[in-house]
Amino acid sequence: MNNKQRFKDIVKKTEDKKDKLGRALMAFISGGLVAIIGQAVYDFFHLALDINESDSISLMLVFIIFVTTLLTGLGLFDKLAQKMGAGSFIPISGFANALTSSALESKSEGLIYGIGSNMFKLAGSVITYGIVSAYILGIIRYFALLIGGAL
Amino acid sequence: MNTIKFDNVYVVGSAITGGPVEKEGPLRDYFDKTYDDLYCESKTFEQAEQKLLKDSIDLVFKKTGLRDKDIDIMFGGDLLNQITSSTYVSRDYKIPLIGTYGACSSSMLTLGLASSYVNAGYANKALAFTSSHNATAERQYRYPTEYGVQKPDTTTYTATGAGAIIVSNIISDIKVTSATIGEVVDYEVNDANNMGVAMAPAAYDTLKKHFKDMNRDPSYYDLILTGDLSTYGKRIILELFKKDNIELNNYDDCGLIIYDRQKQHVFAGGSGCACCALTTYGYILDKMRKKELKKVLIVATGALLSPTLIQQKETIPCIAHAVSLEVLE
Numbered sequence: 001m002n003n004k005q006r007f008k009d010i011v012k013k014t015e016d017k018k019d020k021l022g023r024a025l026m027a028f029i030s031g032g033l034v035a036i037i038g039q040a041v042y043d044f045f046h047l048a049l050d051i052n053e054s055d056s057i058s059l060m061l062v063f064i065i066f067v068t069t070l071l072t073g074l075g076l077f078d079k080l081a082q083k084m085g086a087g088s089f090i091p092i093s094g095f096a097n098a099l100t101s102s103a104l105e106s107k108s109e110g111l112i113y114g115i116g117s118n119m120f121k122l123a124g125s126v127i128t129y130g131i132v133s134a135y136i137l138g139i140i141r142y143f144a145l146l147i148g149g150a151l
Numbered sequence: 152m153n154t155i156k157f158d159n160v161y162v163v164g165s166a167i168t169g170g171p172v173e174k175e176g177p178l179r180d181y182f183d184k185t186y187d188d189l190y191c192e193s194k195t196f197e198q199a200e201q202k203l204l205k206d207s208i209d210l211v212f213k214k215t216g217l218r219d220k221d222i223d224i225m226f227g228g229d230l231l232n233q234i235t236s237s238t239y240v241s242r243d244y245k246i247p248l249i250g251t252y253g254a255c256s257s258s259m260l261t262l263g264l265a266s267s268y269v270n271a272g273y274a275n276k277a278l279a280f281t282s283s284h285n286a287t288a289e290r291q292y293r294y295p296t297e298y299g300v301q302k303p304d305t306t307t308y309t310a311t312g313a314g315a316i317i318v319s320n321i322i323s324d325i326k327v328t329s330a331t332i333g334e335v336v337d338y339e340v341n342d343a344n345n346m347g348v349a350m351a352p353a354a355y356d357t358l359k360k361h362f363k364d365m366n367r368d369p370s371y372y373d374l375i376l377t378g379d380l381s382t383y384g385k386r387i388i389l390e391l392f393k394k395d396n397i398e399l400n401n402y403d404d405c406g407l408i409i410y411d412r413q414k415q416h417v418f419a420g421g422s423g424c425a426c427c428a429l430t431t432y433g434y435i436l437d438k439m440r441k442k443e444l445k446k447v448l449i450v451a452t453g454a455l456l457s458p459t460l461i462q463q464k465e466t467i468p469c470i471a472h473a474v475s476l477e478v479l480e
Contacts, residue, residue, distance in 0.1 A: 011340075015383060078297050088299055101296070122295070
């Protein structure tokens with residue numbers, strides 16, 4: 001036990017300070033940049049092409065997904081993500097990359113056992129808990145409206 | 152007693168192959184063959200690793216003028232499930248195989264075993280080989296290659312390449328003098344992105360046992376080399392010895408030799424079976440042949456984790472195996 005404690009002290013002493021602030025700042029700037037690009041694309045569809053609001057949102061999302069997927073396929077997205085951190089992970093680009101990278105990785109095992117069953121390996125959690133939380137929130141909303149209506 | 156002393160084991164020859172990042176690194180001149188991309192002219196990454204391994208074995212045969220029938224036994228190991236790189240490549244050779252698993256300690260584990268067989272007289276010539284591939288290891292132990300996740304600075308970069316070495320009981324310029332087989336050590340590190348730190352106590356343990364068994368001081372060696380502890384693990388080794396009042400100034404780590412961390416994006420340094428194999432079988436043996444290094448102790452370190460057990464919140468058991476090499480005067 002003594003040895004393990006001694007080791008833990010040495011680990012603490014020898015590790016470098018983590019640059020959490022730097023990474024958070026980078027995520028803030030790069031994530032904000034993705035948002036600005038998204039807004040610009042949305043404005044283009046909505047204002048310039050006169051497409052209605054909800055369709056413009058969908059088209060903007062498709063645009064970000066397309067660009068992410070393309071960058072993943074070209075082998076550039078992981079390099080960007082190392083710098084951007086949460087800035088690329090949190091927007092829909094993170095989700096698109098999780099799907100594309102898993103699909104690319106499992107290409108060698110064929111369409112069924114490879115891409116088909118592995119594509120959602122990483123993104124599966126997002127879908128599962130997305131549905132679970134939508135379900136729970138749906139119930140809460142239902143009762144909240146019932147109570148609100150009764151009052 | 153963890154150490155076996157050898158009386159009559161000598162290095163016949165070795166060969167190393169590498170991938171695109173290794174080719175750009177400081178050891179570029181020591182490779183027998185390199186490839187420009189991770190696929191190595193193969194269809195899948197797994198086949199690419201096999202190709203690198205097969206090339207290294209074929210090249211060591213070519214360099215030494217030996218053939219299948221000259222080798223009595225071979226030992227191989229790699230990082231993949233069911234050690235498939237080693238076993239699939241072995242289909243092409245009519246040599247008895249003992250497949251081993253020691254994670255990244257495979258290089259010295261297989262060399263130590265091959266030397267033991269020769270020393271005991273069970274074999275006249277034995278072959279030891281190992282391989283690792285960045286993409287196959289990432290895939291099995293971490294995430295898809297193109298997955299965009301921010302890695303911490305403590306992460307290491309799995310080397311792509313393979314190394315093969317032949318030892319025999321016929322005198323040559325480099326003698327294998329001993330092998331120290333390590334015990335599994337677990338200091339309760341559970342961060343799979345910080346394996347250098349997790350493995351450092353195992354390397355320390357094996358080193359201490361080696362010095363005790365051989366009744367030697369670390370200063371006996373011109374160079375003590377750990378396999379893939381990288382930046383942070385190296386610091387811990389130095390600190391652990393400092394606590395014993397020993398200043399190690401003849402110590403380095405293969406993970407810091409194989410890549411140039413200033414120019415190459417390899418985080419804390421290199422890792423993987425190939426990291427130690429490429430550095431030792433290429434660079435170190437060359438330095439020994441030129442008599443720039445005469446006594447070298449190599450400690451290959453392995454993290455014996457599986458992704459499943461890490462997800463079950465288990466810690467990382469580690470192991471380290473050492474082999475000492477000396478130039479004959």
